[in-house]
Amino acid sequence: xxxxxxxxxxxxxxxxxxxxxxxxxxxxxxxxxxxxxxxxxxxxxxxxxxxxxxxxxxxxxxxxxxxxxxxxxxxxxxxxxxxxxxxxxxxxxxxxxxxxxxxxxxxxxxxxxxxxxxxxxxxxxxxxxxxxxxxxxxxxxxxxxxxxxxxxxxxxxxxxxxxxxxxxxxxxxxxxxxxxxxxxxxxxxxxxxxxxxxxxxxxxxxxxxxxxxxxxxxxxxxxxxxxxxxxxxxxxxxxxxxxxxxxxxxxxxxxxxxxxxxxxxxxxxxxxxxxxxxxxxxxxxxxxxxxxxxxxxxxxxxxxxxxxxxxxxxxxxxxxxxxxxxxxxxxxxxxxxxxxxxxxxxxxxxxxxxxxxxxxxxxxxxxxxxxxxxxxxxxxxxxxxxxxxxxxxxxxxxxxxxxxxxxxxxxxxxxxxxxxxxxxxxxxxxxxxxxxxxxxxxxxxxxxxxxxxxxxxxxxxxx
Numbered sequence: 001x002x003x004x005x006x007x008x009x010x011x012x013x014x015x016x017x018x019x020x021x022x023x024x025x026x027x028x029x030x031x032x033x034x035x036x037x038x039x040x041x042x043x044x045x046x047x048x049x050x051x052x053x054x055x056x057x058x059x060x061x062x063x064x065x066x067x068x069x070x071x072x073x074x075x076x077x078x079x080x081x082x083x084x085x086x087x088x089x090x091x092x093x094x095x096x097x098x099x100x101x102x103x104x105x106x107x108x109x110x111x112x113x114x115x116x117x118x119x120x121x122x123x124x125x126x127x128x129x130x131x132x133x134x135x136x137x138x139x140x141x142x143x144x145x146x147x148x149x150x151x152x153x154x155x156x157x158x159x160x161x162x163x164x165x166x167x168x169x170x171x172x173x174x175x176x177x178x179x180x181x182x183x184x185x186x187x188x189x190x191x192x193x194x195x196x197x198x199x200x201x202x203x204x205x206x207x208x209x210x211x212x213x214x215x216x217x218x219x220x221x222x223x224x225x226x227x228x229x230x231x232x233x234x235x236x237x238x239x240x241x242x243x244x245x246x247x248x249x250x251x252x253x254x255x256x257x258x259x260x261x262x263x264x265x266x267x268x269x270x271x272x273x274x275x276x277x278x279x280x281x282x283x284x285x286x287x288x289x290x291x292x293x294x295x296x297x298x299x300x301x302x303x304x305x306x307x308x309x310x311x312x313x314x315x316x317x318x319x320x321x322x323x324x325x326x327x328x329x330x331x332x333x334x335x336x337x338x339x340x341x342x343x344x345x346x347x348x349x350x351x352x353x354x355x356x357x358x359x360x361x362x363x364x365x366x367x368x369x370x371x372x373x374x375x376x377x378x379x380x381x382x383x384x385x386x387x388x389x390x391x392x393x394x395x396x397x398x399x400x401x402x403x404x405x406x407x408x409x410x411x412x413x414x415x416x417x418x419x420x421x422x423x424x425x426x427x428x429x430x431x432x433x434x435x436x437x438x439x440x441x442x443x444x445x446x447x448x449x450x451x452x453x454x455x456x457x458x459x460x461x462x463x
Contacts, residue, residue, distance in 0.1 A: 013418025026429035028436035048285030056284035057459035073312030093119030096135035104378035105355035120348025133434035154434035160400030169417035195391030201380030254363035308341035
């Protein structure tokens with residue numbers, strides 16, 4: 001029987017094992033010339049809003065997991081020193097467990113998927129998997145879960161990724177593209193072990209709509225208009241007027257990046273209020289606004305207008321092998337230039353997510369790029385630190401499944417499946433790496449805490 005294209009791609013993946021053995025992914029030893037992690041993180045503050053930088057540091061010193069969340073760029077510089085398969089996909093770039101969650105498709109069906117793409121870029125698939133596994137171990141430690149269960153959770157994430165990738169490798173191209181991780185089906189798959197925080201996220205997502213959030217996020221002024229409620233410094237109108245014209249320009253231009261039907265829909269809404277918003281951990285200090293728009297019939301729409309610069313991960317991604325079989329495999333989109341950050345984020349999200357927000361788009365204001373999406377529209381986030389031991393393992397499996405589906409959309413599933421194989425060699429290696437890099441994360445976290453104590457870094461905790 002002649003070799004099929006899928007067989008050939010699997011063979012390419014298997015042959016990569018001779019160049020990069022699967023066991024090689026298990027080692028982590030910081031190189032002697034590893035740069036000062038605090039200096040690396042501080043360099044990322046260039047161009048951010050100076051008054052919010054202490055808030056970023058304050059959030060990162062809350063725990064080793066908070067530190068990991070804010071250190072995607074630092075981890076990428078370390079991953080660049082580790083073996084690379086050369087099999088590239090569209091990366092999330094920041095695939096820790098808190099960056100997965102529940103949201104609604106345009107048909108209002110709840111899905112479970114990756115939900116943060118600020119650092120998305122083409123790169124080696126194993127980078128996302130390693131970050132996911134490391135986050136499972138670090139969350140376990142912060143939560144007081146024993147070391148055996150921590151390692152089991154990392155192993156479960158890798159095993160779920162490998163097994164689902166093997167399934168996607170056998171599916172047709174269009175079948176993979178149409179694949180979904182339905183949130184309710186995912187809960188049934190986990191079964192009775194479904195962690196309570198996951199069930200709560202699914203249940204709560206139904207109630208988060210712009211109409212439901214209106215009385216929570218706004219007040220009515222004496223003139224009868226709605227105004228976003230201030231919670232400084234996290235949500236504030238202070239100084240926003242000087243940016244109002246630029247943001248209005250962004251909101252006026254961005255509909256051209258939407259499908260025509262969605263463009264017609266968003267053009268029925270008019271901006272009535274705008275406020276600053278502080279989001280995330282690693283993204284604190286980037287320009288972000290929450291915009292309240294009202295339709296011609298008086299219905300609300302909340303949009304988040306967020307700055308998108310160059311991916312902190314992209315600069316560390318190794319080149320793909322030149323003139324090799326691996327290099328002839330899946331080809332994700334070419335990385336955008338630093339001046340096209342909004343397009344990069346939106347393109348990565350549309351490629352990786354099974355279904356994206358109908359209002360997701362991008363535009364620029366002068367030298368600054370932004371991407372735009374709905375705020376709090378049927379979204380559910382999981383409190384990963386309250387999962388408990390068995391819940392951590394179950395949730396890690398769910399995240400591994402979702403990550404495999406997201407990567408498979410780049411077209412590399414047969415190559416990755418061929419490389420990963422049918423046994424647990426890769427799972428064991430990823431788990432070992434996760435434990436070793438979790439140790440590194442705790443050491444780096446301690447350095448940041450000391451930098452704050454000594455006055456080298458100014459931090460504003462508790463915000």
